[in-house]
Amino acid sequence: xxxxxxxxxxxxxxxxxxxxxxxxxxxxxxxxxxxxxxxxxxxxxxxxxxxxxxxxxxxxxxxxxxxxxxxxxxxxxxxxxxxxxxxxxxxxxxxxxxxxxxxxxxxxxxxxxxxxxxxxxxxxxxxxxxxxxxxxxxxxxxxxxxxxxxxxxxxxxxxxxxxxxxxxxxxxxxxxxxxxxxxxxxxxxxxxxxxxxxxxxxxxxxxxxxxxxxxxxxxxxxxxxxxxxxxxxxxxxxxxxxxxxxx
Amino acid sequence: xxxxxxxxxxxxxxxxxxxxxxxxxxxxxxxxxxxxxxxxxxxxxxxxxxxxxxxxxxxxxxxxxxxxxxxxxxxxxxxxxxxxxxxxxxxxxxxxxxxxxxxxxxxxxxxxxxxxxxxxxxxxxxxxxxxxxxxxxxxxxxxxxxxxxxxxxxxxxxxxxxxxxxxxxxxxxxxxxxxxxxxxxxxxxxxxxxxxxxxxxxxxxxxxxxxxxxxxxxxxxxxxxxxxxxxxxxxxxxxxxxxxxxxxxxxxxxxxxxxxxxxxxxxxxxxxxxxxxxxxxxxxxxxxxxxxxxxxxxxxxxxxxxxxxxxxxxxxxxxxxxxxxxxxxxxxxxxxxxxxxxxxxxxxxxxxxxxxxxxxxxxxxxxxxxxxxxxxxxxxxxxxxxxxxx
Numbered sequence: 212x213x214x215x216x217x218x219x220x221x222x223x224x225x226x227x228x229x230x231x232x233x234x235x236x237x238x239x240x241x242x243x244x245x246x247x248x249x250x251x252x253x254x255x256x257x258x259x260x261x262x263x264x265x266x267x268x269x270x271x272x273x274x275x276x277x278x279x280x281x282x283x284x285x286x287x288x289x290x291x292x293x294x295x296x297x298x299x300x301x302x303x304x305x306x307x308x309x310x311x312x313x314x315x316x317x318x319x320x321x322x323x324x325x326x327x328x329x330x331x332x333x334x335x336x337x338x339x340x341x342x343x344x345x346x347x348x349x350x351x352x353x354x355x356x357x358x359x360x361x362x363x364x365x366x367x368x369x370x371x372x373x374x375x376x377x378x379x380x381x382x383x384x385x386x387x388x389x390x391x392x393x394x395x396x397x398x399x400x401x402x403x404x405x406x407x408x409x410x411x412x413x414x415x416x417x418x419x420x421x422x423x424x425x426x427x428x429x430x431x432x433x434x435x436x437x438x439x440x441x442x443x444x445x446x447x448x449x450x451x452x453x454x455x456x457x458x
Numbered sequence: 459x460x461x462x463x464x465x466x467x468x469x470x471x472x473x474x475x476x477x478x479x480x481x482x483x484x485x486x487x488x489x490x491x492x493x494x495x496x497x498x499x500x501x502x503x504x505x506x507x508x509x510x511x512x513x514x515x516x517x518x519x520x521x522x523x524x525x526x527x528x529x530x531x532x533x534x535x536x537x538x539x540x541x542x543x544x545x546x547x548x549x550x551x552x553x554x555x556x557x558x559x560x561x562x563x564x565x566x567x568x569x570x571x572x573x574x575x576x577x578x579x580x581x582x583x584x585x586x587x588x589x590x591x592x593x594x595x596x597x598x599x600x601x602x603x604x605x606x607x608x609x610x611x612x613x614x615x616x617x618x619x620x621x622x623x624x625x626x627x628x629x630x631x632x633x634x635x636x637x638x639x640x641x642x643x644x645x646x647x648x649x650x651x652x653x654x655x656x657x658x659x660x661x662x663x664x665x666x667x668x669x670x671x672x673x674x675x676x677x678x679x680x681x682x683x684x685x686x687x688x689x690x691x692x693x694x695x696x697x698x699x700x701x702x703x704x705x706x707x708x709x710x711x712x713x714x715x716x717x718x719x720x721x722x723x724x725x726x727x728x729x730x731x732x733x734x735x736x737x738x739x740x741x742x743x744x745x746x747x748x749x750x751x752x753x754x755x756x757x758x759x760x761x762x763x764x765x766x767x768x769x770x771x772x773x774x775x776x777x778x779x780x781x782x783x784x785x786x787x788x789x790x791x792x793x794x795x796x797x798x799x800x801x802x803x804x805x806x807x808x809x810x811x812x813x814x815x816x817x818x819x820x821x822x823x824x825x826x827x828x829x830x831x832x833x834x835x836x837x838x839x840x841x842x843x844x845x846x847x848x
Contacts, residue, residue, distance in 0.1 A: 217489075219486045219489075219490075220482060220486060221482070243515065273511075274506075274614040274615065275506070275511055275512055275513070275515070275516065277614065277615075277616055278506075278512055278513070278515035278516040278518075278519050278616075279515050281515060281518065281519045282514065282515030282518060282519075285518055298490060299490070300487055300490065300614055300617065301614070303486050303487060303490060304483060304486075304487065304614060304616045304617060307479065307482050307483045307486055308479065308483070308519060308523075308616060310479075315490075
């Protein structure tokens with residue numbers, strides 16, 4: 212699947228992904244001769260990122276880190292591309308000085324170590340050829356201080372017996388709000404037009420094995436307590452947010 | 459971000475690879491900060507000059523980068539790790555001096571003035587109020603914004619260099635007047651001596667993070683501003699402050715969201731944090747930021763009739779061009795230690811010959827333990843001068 216985000220610098224790169232869930236300090240935290248992280252406690256300690264796509268939330272530490280990225284390139288130990296969740300000046304500067312294509316705005320949660328990826332910094336895209344993308348909507352129904360959760364039945368294809376909001380895929384020609392309105396009516400009997408949704412949130416991504424879910428979240432406020440669940444769910448509950456941890 | 463046709467051409471590489479890369483860097487950093495365009499600058503101050511901090515990585519980069527581009531505006535350079543003339547006498551090894559000189563050669567090729575000072579505003583790079591500039595060196599950034607009224611963000615070495623080459627910088631942050639309004643009011647309820655300003659800066663930096671503070675109850679002289687701003691940028695992330703003598707001034711700003719009182723106990727707390735040793739001192743270092751002519755005169759006046767105690771090294775760090783303006787003072791100071799031109803105590807390879815450094819600068823006190831592995835004796839300037847004279 213292909214994800215569109217923001218590119219920094221230019222160029223394309225292809226390779227397998229190395230993911231650190233911790234910020235990286237290039238000065239002191241990276242060995243430029245080997246092309247690996249050497250900071251104690253790192254989750255990619257001593258793992259070579261040379262020629263790979265190095266992904267981490269953001270840079271930290273000294274601004275001299277920019278020059279270290281340049282030095283990695285000179286030593287032939289640089290990553291083929293860099294992916295950040297939220298780029299800051301140290302790493303962005305280093306990537307440009309070294310001519311390494313870079314992307315920002317990619318949450319680390321959607322990447323898995325070893326994923327094959329194609330990066331295009333000019334277009335600001337990342338393609339994950341071995342990952343199947345699925346676009347879905349999920350609707351959280353709120354009544355005063357409680358939200359509606361429903362237990363998915365044994366007959367559905369995914370996440371059997373998990374608690375969820377009203378969710379589903381989009382039909383041809385539907386936009387996310389249309390799909391949200393339809394799923395809500397089918398699964399709860401609640402009728403809210405696409406325009407009456409209280410909030411449409413920014414899409415969130417969830418990675419599950421070889422599938423990447425792109426979820427458009429919606430919030431709907433209702434007055435009545437009545438819910439008519441269909442075959443997709445076995446039961447429903449109205450709960451407060453703190454109670455959510457139990458499900 | 460909107461680019462003019464000229465800027466687009468530069469970005470396409472029509473004016474050479476260095477200018478292309480410089481433009482690419484400005485555009486990328488501008489987009490990260492939501493800049494709408496580039497603004498012309500009148501000067502640049504470039505950090506990243508000491509071999510100790512930028513190492514072989516920085517040297518490699520500068521050698522390649524300097525091949526085919528010159529700066530477009532007046533550009534001055536930060537201090538380096540040694541005195542260009544007296545490095546041998548001061549205990550700097552040749553293995554340091556050699557690559558250090560190659561770094562200077564690269565900057566010279568780009569037509570950057572080798573001022574090697576953190577106080578460009580004392581030696582001819584003194585921007586007018588309201589002018590846009592691209593300065594790195596955090597202490598100079600605070601001075602330029604707060605005392606001179608010029609507009610600059612706290613640039614990194616490469617972004618200041620890129621701005622110098624293109625003659626422009628992204629229009630964002632403190633280049634926008636709206637962002638220069640104070641968010642926090644700092645009420646200073648005590649009489650301050652010269653040596654207290656560095657402590658006050660250390661206190662404020664710890665308390666405010668990146669916000670622009672309005673400091674009331676102070677009326678500093680220029681050297682006191684220099685000490686205040688340097689410490690504020692070292693202990694925190696400040697790039698600018700406003701100041702008024704009258705506490706009531708904070709009523710003129712409707713942007714203030716928080717009020718903080720600073721008292722004697724805050725200064726004591728900073729003093730205690732900075733003073734980490736009572737051991738025998740190896741080096742007494744003054745001039746962080748670099749000494750002004752006025753400070754050179756004050757120090758010389760105090761030392762004139764005293765006798766040197768050569769128990770430890772003493773450094774008076776100063777811009778070479780400032781030292782040139784006070785030859786008589788330099789002659790007196792040299793009896794007591796080294797008049798260290800071009801260099802900064804924090805980015806010099808101190809750890810080679812010193813374990814304990816005495817300083818009167820909260821900025822130096824903040825960085826010496828980590829960058830130079832020093833224990834720090836934090837003292838007033840008078841006390842430092844008494845350590846080296848009787």
